[in-house]
Amino acid sequence: MSKTLMKGNEALAEAAIRAGCKCYFGYPITPQNEIGAYMSERIRKNGGVFLQAESEIGAINMVYGCSATGTRCMTSSSSPGVSLKAEGISYLAGADLPCVIVNVQRGGPGLGTIQPSQADYWQTTRAMGHGDLRLPVLAPYSVQEMVDMTAEAFKIAEEFRTPVMLLADGLLGQMMEPVSFNEIGGENKDDGQSSPNWAASGHKNKREKNIITSLFLDPIELETAINERFERFEELRAKYTRSESTNTDDADIIVTAYGSTARVIQSAMEMAREEGIKVGTFRPITLSPFPEKALKEATKSAKKVLVVEMSMGQMVDDVKSALEYKLPVEFFGRQGGFVPGPQEILEVIRRMK
Amino acid sequence: MPKFTRPNSLTDNHNHYCPGCTHGIIHRLIAEIMDEMDIQGETIGVCPVGCAVLAYDYFKCDMIQASHGRAPAVATGVKRAKPENLVFTYQGDGDLAAIGTAEIVHAAARGENITTIFVNNAIYGMTGGQMAPTTMPGQKTQTSPSGRDTALEGFPIRVCEMLATLDGVALAERVSVHDAKHVNATKKAIRKAFEIQKNKKGFSIIEILSTCPTNWGLTPNKAVDWLKSDLIPYYPLGVYQERSVR
Ligand SMILES: Cc1ncc(C[n+]2csc(CCOP(=O)(O)OP(=O)(O)O)c2C)c(N)n1
Ligand code: SF4
Numbered sequence: 001m002s003k004t005l006m007k008g009n010e011a012l013a014e015a016a017i018r019a020g021c022k023c024y025f026g027y028p029i030t031p032q033n034e035i036g037a038y039m040s041e042r043i044r045k046n047g048g049v050f051l052q053a054e055s056e057i058g059a060i061n062m063v064y065g066c067s068a069t070g071t072r073c074m075t076s077s078s079s080p081g082v083s084l085k086a087e088g089i090s091y092l093a094g095a096d097l098p099c100v101i102v103n104v105q106r107g108g109p110g111l112g113t114i115q116p117s118q119a120d121y122w123q124t125t126r127a128m129g130h131g132d133l134r135l136p137v138l139a140p141y142s143v144q145e146m147v148d149m150t151a152e153a154f155k156i157a158e159e160f161r162t163p164v165m166l167l168a169d170g171l172l173g174q175m176m177e178p179v180s181f182n183e184i185g186g187e188n189k190d191d192g193q194s195s196p197n198w199a200a201s202g203h204k205n206k207r208e209k210n211i212i213t214s215l216f217l218d219p220i221e222l223e224t225a226i227n228e229r230f231e232r233f234e235e236l237r238a239k240y241t242r243s244e245s246t247n248t249d250d251a252d253i254i255v256t257a258y259g260s261t262a263r264v265i266q267s268a269m270e271m272a273r274e275e276g277i278k279v280g281t282f283r284p285i286t287l288s289p290f291p292e293k294a295l296k297e298a299t300k301s302a303k304k305v306l307v308v309e310m311s312m313g314q315m316v317d318d319v320k321s322a323l324e325y326k327l328p329v330e331f332f333g334r335q336g337g338f339v340p341g342p343q344e345i346l347e348v349i350r351r352m353k
Numbered sequence: 354m355p356k357f358t359r360p361n362s363l364t365d366n367h368n369h370y371c372p373g374c375t376h377g378i379i380h381r382l383i384a385e386i387m388d389e390m391d392i393q394g395e396t397i398g399v400c401p402v403g404c405a406v407l408a409y410d411y412f413k414c415d416m417i418q419a420s421h422g423r424a425p426a427v428a429t430g431v432k433r434a435k436p437e438n439l440v441f442t443y444q445g446d447g448d449l450a451a452i453g454t455a456e457i458v459h460a461a462a463r464g465e466n467i468t469t470i471f472v473n474n475a476i477y478g479m480t481g482g483q484m485a486p487t488t489m490p491g492q493k494t495q496t497s498p499s500g501r502d503t504a505l506e507g508f509p510i511r512v513c514e515m516l517a518t519l520d521g522v523a524l525a526e527r528v529s530v531h532d533a534k535h536v537n538a539t540k541k542a543i544r545k546a547f548e549i550q551k552n553k554k555g556f557s558i559i560e561i562l563s564t565c566p567t568n569w570g571l572t573p574n575k576a577v578d579w580l581k582s583d584l585i586p587y588y589p590l591g592v593y594q595e596r597s598v599r
Contacts, residue, residue, distance in 0.1 A: 023434055049433045053426065054459035061423035061456070065399070065430025068417045073434070091420050200415035200431075202438045205394040211409045213418035 003178035008143045008168065009034035011179045012102065015150040016074055017042055018184045021100070023049040023073040025062040027081060030114040031170035032104035035076045056081040060088030060101070067097040068212040070199030072154060076102035078170070079120050080111065089163055090129025094214025096198075096229070098157035100150065102166045104173040107310075107337050115337020116170035118259055121314035124167050125288040132226050134233045136240070137165045137288040139258045143177035145285075151184045160236050161198075162229075167287060169310065171260040171339060236289065243291035244283045245298040247273070251280030253352055254299050256319060257308040258284045261340060265308050268345035277353050284315075292322035299327060304352050308340055309333045360384035362393045362413045369407060373566040373573020375530045376404060379472060380411055382540045383441070386547055387414060396439045397431050399424045403445035404478040422453025425460035428467045439550055441468040447477045450486040450510045457516070457558075464521030464555035468546045471512060471558055474565040475584060482568030486510045489583060494568070509587065513560045517593035523555035525594040529562040529585060531577045554596070562588060 006014070013035045016024070024039040039050045049066075053059035059075045066073040077085060082103045092099060103124065107117035128135045136156055138149045146168060153164040195201055200210045216222035247269065248254060255265045262283040272279040282298045284291050299305060305327050307316050313331040320329050332348045334340045359365070362384035370376045387393045393414050400408035402421035409416030419427040424442035432440045449457050449471050460467065476494055477483040483496040487509050491500040513525045524546055528539040539561055546557035562584050564576040571579055 023430070025430065051429070051433060054455050057423065058426040058429075058456055058459065061420065061426035062430035062433070064419070064423075065417060065427035065432075066434045067430075068427070069397070069431050069434045069438075071434035073430070087420055088423070095418075200397050200417050201435055202395045202397055203393075203415055209413055210415050211418070212416070213409060215406060215418055 003180045005176055005178050006143060007034055007174060007176050008146045009104065009173040010038045011143050012146040012150050012166075012168075013038035013042065015147040015181065015184060016100070016154070017046055017048065018181055019151040019154045020072050021048065021074050021154065022071050023051075023066045025051050025053050025059040025066070025073070025075050026077065027053050027056045027059050029078045029081045031106055031116070031173050032076050032078050032102065034173070035102065056084035057088065060085040060092075063099050064088055064092055064095070064097060067092065067099045068095070068199065069201045070195045072158075074100040074102065076104065078104050078106045079108050079117070082120065082123070086129045089135065090131050090133060091214050092163040093129065093133040093135065093229075094131060095212050096161040097163065097212070098161050099163050100153045100157055100166060101163055102168065105167065105169040107335065113337045114170065116260065116310060116339060117335070117337065118169055118261060118310040119312070119314065119335070120167070121287065121309070121311060124165055125290070125318070128165065132230070134230065135165050135288060136160070136162060136236060137167050137286065139167045139285060139287050140172060141259050141262045141283065143172065143175065144179050146172060147179050147181060148183055156236065156240055160232050162232070167259070169259055233289070240286060241289045241291050241294070242285035243294040244285060245294065246281045248280035248282065248298040249301065250278050251302050252278045253304050253306060253349060254280050254282050254302045255306045255308060255345070255349065256282040256284070256295070258287060258315065261308050261310055264340055264342055265345060267342035268349065271342055271346045272349045277349060279349060287315075290318045290322060295319065295322045299323060302327060305329045306348060306352060307331045308345055310339060311335065360388050362387035364411055364413055366410045368411055370404065371567045373564065373576060374404075375563040376472060378530045378536060379470065379539070379561055379563065380408065382536070382543055383443075383470065384412060385540065386544050390544070390547060392439050392547070395437070396441065397435070399428045399431065399440065399442045401442070401444040401448040402479075403448045405443050405445065405472065406479070408443050422448050422451070423456050424448065425453065425456040425465070425467070425469065429460055429463070429465050432465060432467050436466070439468075439547060441470060441547075443470045444472065445478065446471070446473045446475065446485045446487040450512055458519070461516045461556045461558065462519045462521045464523070466550055466553055466555055468550050469556075469558040470543065471560040472563045473512070473560055473588065474563040475509075476565050476568045478565045478568055482565075487512075489587060511588060513558065513593040516558060521556050522558070522594045523549050523596050524557035524592075525560075526558075526592045527560040527562070527588060527590050529580065529590055531562070531564070531580045
């Protein structure tokens with residue numbers, strides 16, 4: 001199996017092209033600029049479209065138009081830019097349009113910092129746009145997962161006709177690791193022009209016209225559409241909810257984290273185990289739907305749970321509610337662009353023991 | 354005598370426009386051109402947020418409803434994915450010249466090969482008659498109750514003149530639908546814009562001065578008169594840019 005050493009952002013872009021992404025629309029923002037740079041050359045060479053939009057608002061609405069024609073497409077940005085995309089994401093969800101949106105998170109609020117952060121968890125999982133909507137969110141923790149999940153995100157988007165968010169962070173975007181594209185395949189499997197029967201791609205006088213809209217002025221129609229969409233999300237939950245548990249069978253303490261922080265808790269767990277503290281880890285891979293059942297399962301023998309994030313503790317509520325508030329849940333986090341170190345996490349674990 | 358019939362490219366749906374509103378005339382002209390050029394099957398329309406939000410119920414081509422102001426970006430996404438299709442946006446003045454200023458300017462600057470039908474009625478129709486970027490100095494609206502004061506609220510935007518400075522623009526023309534003669538001229542302009550797009554010459558915009566009797570507080574006839582006496586002097590009709598070769 002051949003592997004290439006690549007930056008997370010570039011690997012993600014390559015994966016998207018190989019997964020058949022035909023069009024990319026974006027606006028520059030650190031720390032995800034490598035995605036646009038890579039696309040501007042590679043996707044065009046591949047016969048696809050790269051367009052630098054006038055803003056993130058422009059980019060997400062280009063995605064809306066492109067997806068409306070049944071063409072596989074994506075956009076990427078980082079936190080402040082994702083805020084600008086929120087209205088567009090809501091429209092995409094309301095019109096049942098598939099696409100992939102990447103957020104390589106940086107610190108906020110405001111202009112914050114270009115350093116890595118995980119402070120967009122609430123925005124992404126709770127309110128990624130106005131209205132009743134649930135956005136599927138995948139959280140990679142390695143460059144290889146940036147690759148594999150990009151392909152998977154397109155698959156989920158099309159299977160369930162929904163925008164899908166890939167929630168990474170500046171650390172994953174910037175670091176280099178060896179990756180393999182074998183899972184996705186060597187080259188494009190198709191031209192990204194699936195032309196599904198719902199698409200607005202010109203009816204060629206061969207079918208009734210198609211309308212792409214999120215407007216339903218009839219209350220019954222809107223209620224029906226929302227209910228149907230939430231039923232689809234339940235199917236998605238049953239099929240795609242994912243997580244990873246390590247050393248949970250005998251653990252007294254479960255440490256949980258997602259994304260790049262999940263790598264650090266792995267080291268902290270090993271250090272704690274060496275000291276004889278029975279620690280296990282739990283990593284949500286899908287943040288929405290949240291892996292509630294798996295977390296309950298993973299904490300069967302646990303007495304305490306520790307959540308670690310690069311934020312003020314945005315995932316804590318999901319963990320508590322998954323555990324039905326039956327276990328004490330503590331939080332350790334760093335902000336401002338700091339990545340929590342294994343030693344400081346170990347110290348918290350020692351205190352909790 | 355030729356019979357006056359509904360163009361094939363318009364649906365049978367009753368439209369929701371107010372009596373005397375000229376949105377309906379403009380719809381008809383676009384549909385007639387789709388029929389005459391035989392392009393309904395390849396056309397994709399993008400409708401705005403504004404009184405024309407439901408335009409997707411009236412045209413028989415494939416239609417996409419865009420968020421407020423973003424129709425040019427949506428049309429860009431469509432056109433880049435499907436360069437062989439004909440793509441038009443249909444936008445009001447609030448949609449195009451206020452919230453969507455960035456999108457229209459950049460679609461024009463890119464020479465995006467789409468056609469924009471810009472309906473300038475100098476007011477926000479759908480939300481009940483607030484001041485628009487194209488509201489006339491002194492014009493009374495819900496949010497300029499004593500008339501637009503240019504010292505406080507600035508000046509109306511002349512969109513065609515502004516966009517005509519951009520090299521990506523193949524056609525920028527302002528027309529009006531206040532009488533039969535001008536309706537015919539409007540039809541010619543729209544047809545020219547679609548042909549420019551068909552020949553891949555770049556961005557085309559047809560700005561159409563249109564009435565909003567409801568929010569102007571005028572009868573349909575008086576609205577037409579006011580358009581002629583007040584709007585046209587500020588927004589002179591004519592071709593502001595036409596590049597036949599790019
Ligand atoms: C983001 C957003 N802001 C505001 C609105 C409310 N809104 C709906 S239509 C409209 C103005 C439309 O006016 P115009 O574009 O001039 O079109 P007209 O109705 O006159 O044809 C506004 C402000 C909205 N739907 N979305
Ligand atoms: S409010 Fe004005 S623009 Fe809207 S339909 Fe009525 S007359 Fe036409």
